[in-house]
Amino acid sequence: xxxxxxxxxxxxxxxxGISIINCAxxxxxxxxxxxxxxxxxxxxxxxxxxxxxxSEKKEGRFTISFNKSAKQFSLHIMDSQPGDSATYFCAASxxxxxxxxxxxTGTRLKVLA
Amino acid sequence: xxxxTQTPRYLIKTRxxxxxxxxxxxxxxxxxxxxxxxxxxxxxxxxxxxxxxxxNKGNFPGRFSGRQFSNSRSEMNVSTLExxxxxxxxxxxxxxxxxxxxxxxxxxxLTVV
Numbered sequence: 001x002x003x004x005x006x007x008x009x010x011x012x013x014x015x016x017g018i019s020i021i022n023c024a025x026x027x028x029x030x031x032x033x034x035x036x037x038x039x040x041x042x043x044x045x046x047x048x049x050x051x052x053x054x055s056e057k058k059e060g061r062f063t064i065s066f067n068k069s070a071k072q073f074s075l076h077i078m079d080s081q082p083g084d085s086a087t088y089f090c091a092a093s094x095x096x097x098x099x100x101x102x103x104x105t106g107t108r109l110k111v112l113a
Numbered sequence: 114x115x116x117x118t119q120t121p122r123y124l125i126k127t128r129x130x131x132x133x134x135x136x137x138x139x140x141x142x143x144x145x146x147x148x149x150x151x152x153x154x155x156x157x158x159x160x161x162x163x164x165x166x167x168x169n170k171g172n173f174p175g176r177f178s179g180r181q182f183s184n185s186r187s188e189m190n191v192s193t194l195e196x197x198x199x200x201x202x203x204x205x206x207x208x209x210x211x212x213x214x215x216x217x218x219x220x221x222x223l224t225v226v
Binding site: 032034036041042043044045046049089093094095098099100101102103104105106 | 163220
């Protein structure tokens with residue numbers, strides 16, 4: 001019940017295309033869902049986050065779509081660029097008391113020039 | 114604004130030894146978390162500290178311990194190192210917890226031989 005399932009494991013997209021990464025969870029107590037981007041040799045960097053009271057959040061080319069009833073959320077990268085090539089992690093946490101993220105297994109994105 | 118600083122960046126230790134890793138959070142951040150990242154297990158939560166108190170601990174053996182100082186700096190210690198402890202150890206800080214989004218450092222790459 002504590003897992004966050006992420007797919008696909010890897011993704012190859014042409015420059016200018018849309019990259020879509022999906023995550024699913026079981027624990028209905030989760031109420032904060034961040035996405036992190038990690039480049040080789042670096043720590044994960046917070047990209048965008050959403051709470052269950054909204055169905056979509058957009059920041060620049062990055063959009064989170066959230067489906068509370070299905071317990072699924074996804075990251076859409078519009079107009080994907082070679083510089084977006086990185087590993088992306090979804091995560092989930094409970095606001096009340098656990099003080100930890102449960103991370104998905106990661107998606108390695110490669111954007112072809 | 115300085116980010117999360119982790120030292121050292123790289124460490125090579127021998128089985129049976131112990132190691133101490135250090136983390137300086139972003140100024141004003143009082144919550145510090147530690148994660149272990151490996152190719153096989155992904156990002157796994159180790160522990161979280163706030164105002165020198167451990168608020169949560171992950172499912173790791175007692176060989177893994179940590180502490181936080183009054184200036185919010187944190188250390189983690191691994192005793193009796195095993196080959197399986199080889200990993201990237203990431204420190205992250207936040208103003209108060211998961212709901213603010215964590216900022217990660219670049220990590221300490223520990224290799225146990």
